[in-house]
Amino acid sequence: MIFTLPAKSEDALWVVVNADSGIESLTHNELVDIFMGRYRTFPDGRSVTVYENASDQQVREAFYRSLVNRNLAQVNAYWARLQFSGRVRQPEEIRNLESLSERIGSTPSAISFVRSSDVTDKMKVVHRFDL
Numbered sequence: 001m002i003f004t005l006p007a008k009s010e011d012a013l014w015v016v017v018n019a020d021s022g023i024e025s026l027t028h029n030e031l032v033d034i035f036m037g038r039y040r041t042f043p044d045g046r047s048v049t050v051y052e053n054a055s056d057q058q059v060r061e062a063f064y065r066s067l068v069n070r071n072l073a074q075v076n077a078y079w080a081r082l083q084f085s086g087r088v089r090q091p092e093e094i095r096n097l098e099s100l101s102e103r104i105g106s107t108p109s110a111i112s113f114v115r116s117s118d119v120t121d122k123m124k125v126v127h128r129f130d131l
Contacts, residue, residue: 011131012116013063016123018108022046026126032068034111036078037088042109050091051103051112063113066129 015031017023023042026034033039034048042048053059057072064075079090094100097118104110105122119125 013059013066013113013129013131014116014119014125015111015113015127015129016104016119017126018104018110019122019124021108021110021124023124023126028067028127031127035067035091037082037090040088042111047109048111049107049109051100051107051110052091052093053097053100053112053114054093054095055097055100056115059113059115062131063129066131 015026022044023046026043030039030043034042035050040048053063061072064070064072068075070078082088083090094103094112097114100112100114101118101120101122104112105120111126114123116128
C-alpha cells in the first residue's frame with residue numbers, strides 16, 4: 001500500500017531540534033540511528049531526546065516511510081521487540097502540536113519531525129523530506 005500526504009508544492013516533513021541547539025544538520029543515516037533507537041546521542045556526542053509527533057497519523061506514516069520505508073505497524077513491531085529486550089525505550093509520543101512545540105523549545109536535546117507549516121521559532125530545521 002502506498003501512503004502519501006495530500007500534495008502541495010510546499011509540503012515537506014522537516015526534522016527539527018531545539019532552536020538553540022548547536023546541531024545544524026543531520027544526514028539520513030544519522031536520523032535513522034537516532035529515530036530507530038540505535039544511538040542515544042547526536043553525532044557530536046551530546047544527549048538526544050526523541051519526541052514522536054503523534055498529532056497526525058498521516059504525518060507519522062509519511063515520516064517513517066521516508067526514513068526507513070516501513071509502515072507504522074512495522075515500526076511499532078520493531079519497537080516492541082526492542083522494548084522486550086530491555087535495550088532501549090521507545091520515544092515519548094506527543095499527541096498535540098502545541099505541546100510538541102513547547103517540549104522542543106524547553107528541551108535543549110530535543111528532536112522530532114513536523115510538517116513544514118508547523119515549524120515554530122522554537123525549532124531549528126536540520127533535515128527535510130520532500131513529499
